Amino acid sequence: MSIFKPLDLNSGSDTKTKEVEHVRCLIIGSGPAGYTAAIYAARANLKPVLYTGLEMGGQLTTTTEVENYPGYPDGITGPVMMEDFQKQAERFGTEVRFGTAVASDFSGEKRRVIFEENKVIEADVVIIATGATAKYLGIEAEKRYSGMGVSACATCDGFFYRGKDVAVVGGGDTAAEEATYLAGLCNKVYLVVRRDLLRASKAMQTRVFNTTNIEILWEHQAVDLYGENGVEGATLVKKKGTPEEETVKLKIEGFFLAIGHTPNSDIFKKYLETDEVGYIKTKPGTSKTNVPGVFAAGDVQDHIYRQAVTAAGSGCIAAMDAERYLSESKK
Ligand SMILES: Cc1cc2nc3c(=O)[nH]c(=O)nc-3n(C[C@H](O)[C@H](O)[C@H](O)COP(=O)(O)OP(=O)(O)OC[C@H]3O[C@@H](n4cnc5c(N)ncnc54)[C@H](O)[C@@H]3O)c2cc1C
Numbered sequence: 001m002s003i004f005k006p007l008d009l010n011s012g013s014d015t016k017t018k019e020v021e022h023v024r025c026l027i028i029g030s031g032p033a034g035y036t037a038a039i040y041a042a043r044a045n046l047k048p049v050l051y052t053g054l055e056m057g058g059q060l061t062t063t064t065e066v067e068n069y070p071g072y073p074d075g076i077t078g079p080v081m082m083e084d085f086q087k088q089a090e091r092f093g094t095e096v097r098f099g100t101a102v103a104s105d106f107s108g109e110k111r112r113v114i115f116e117e118n119k120v121i122e123a124d125v126v127i128i129a130t131g132a133t134a135k136y137l138g139i140e141a142e143k144r145y146s147g148m149g150v151s152a153c154a155t156c157d158g159f160f161y162r163g164k165d166v167a168v169v170g171g172g173d174t175a176a177e178e179a180t181y182l183a184g185l186c187n188k189v190y191l192v193v194r195r196d197l198l199r200a201s202k203a204m205q206t207r208v209f210n211t212t213n214i215e216i217l218w219e220h221q222a223v224d225l226y227g228e229n230g231v232e233g234a235t236l237v238k239k240k241g242t243p244e245e246e247t248v249k250l251k252i253e254g255f256f257l258a259i260g261h262t263p264n265s266d267i268f269k270k271y272l273e274t275d276e277v278g279y280i281k282t283k284p285g286t287s288k289t290n291v292p293g294v295f296a297a298g299d300v301q302d303h304i305y306r307q308a309v310t311a312a313g314s315g316c317i318a319a320m321d322a323e324r325y326l327s328e329s330k331k
Contacts (some may be wrong), residue, residue: 017255020120023049025322026113027094028101029129029264032060032308033298035085035094036315037322041091044323046125051099051115056133057082059299060308064147067159069308081308096131106271106291110116125322128272128280129315130264132299132306136257137169141225149231152195152257154178155307158185163227166254167192167234169222175258176208177198182256183211190250192236205298222255231255254299263300272296279303287318293329295321 004249025041026036030052041048053280060066060078067075070096075086076084099119105112110122134152136142137270151157154168158181166186168179171193179191196218198205208214217236224235263278273281273290279297282288287295297318298311 004257018114019128020121020122020169020175022110022122023047023325024124025049025127025319026111026121026123026125027127027129028113028238029050029053029058029298029300030056030082030086030096031060031129031131031298031311032130032310033131033300033315033318034058034127035082035089036114036312037129037297037319038089038094038096038315039085040316040319041127042089042094042321046319046323046326047093048089048127049095049096049097049121051097053100053130055131056098059094059133062146063156065160065208065307066156068156091121096318101267104268106268106294108231111291111293124326125295126288127287127315127318127322128265128268128296128300129298129311129318130300131260131311132263132279134257135260137222137259139222139224140195142255142257143233144223145227148229149227149253150225150255150257153306154181154219154258157254157256158182161186161254163187164187164253166190166256167222167250167252167269168256168258170196170260171195172199172258172260172261173201173204176204176231178203178256179214180207180211182254183213187213189214190252190273192220192222192234193218194221195219215319217248217250223258225255261299261303261306263303265300268294275303278304287314287321293322293325 025046025048027050038050051107063078099115100114103114111126114120162185165188167190169192183189220236234250236248265278280301284302295318297314
């Protein structure tokens, strides 16, 4: 989640102290979407400047094995893969800078983004690839078992839990989808639901109810995880805060969070249309936002697929859209 509040770039005293630099193509974010946009933009001579943000390399740097990215038949670790992305972007002249965008101003002809240290970049085109952050419950054990049984992505990690018992936490559409996906791989899937109902759509609920190896644990909350060298079980509290409150030990090897993501779009919301969660809206089949010359790619505009390969694909689309925009407007 973005920790920065939108700032008003036009507020008098603020702008006076800022250093302004003009660039042709500004890319914000160093995940698969940002670096792929950079590769295409650099090869199209847009001279991209890419700001990495705090998480250099993006979400994949927090994972070990990536087995589903095409081109790596033996798999690859997330950090090494993202170093490869960066090298390829730099090979064609992308200027990679460490820094975080803290505010935007897309009100005028030039698109302006302010970075820490009072630096303002004025760009002919901006590609936003700031990703989305998975929500966690906030229990200490999630960090302790990160990469050792805890995951926020069933599509990414489900394969590692084939034939095992796992739990999915959540009651919405994502949780229902992740549970049914995992049910096709795992022996048993426990869907841990805080309330006595699912928020998921009727269609998704029907799929869950009709899947024989999904068991719903109604009115349960996960409070801890245990295990020697990885998750061996979860401690749940049933009917928390009621007279019937009860502590339950659940033997599982995988603990999947499916309680939503926060798109890192806060600083752009004043100018860009987003959905109710905050995902930047793009014109279908393109990366175009409602502001001409501003494009969005990757997880910050995709609440459905959220994969490295789809993020990379949309980064390519964004760079091509940006190049066409520039040639049509003869900038
Ligand atoms: C633990 C884990 C394992 C995963 N495993 C897989 C897998 O095996 N296969 C797969 O396909 N997908 C996997 N994914 C999903 C995949 O990582 C994402 O779909 C993908 O990284 C999205 O790419 P992105 O470029 O849109 O954003 P991200 O990778 O999220 O990158 C966002 C970038 O934006 C930067 N940023 C954010 N805010 C700012 C700001 N204000 N200013 C400047 N920069 C900013 C960040 O520093 C970061 O560099 C996994 C995700 C996680 C969390």
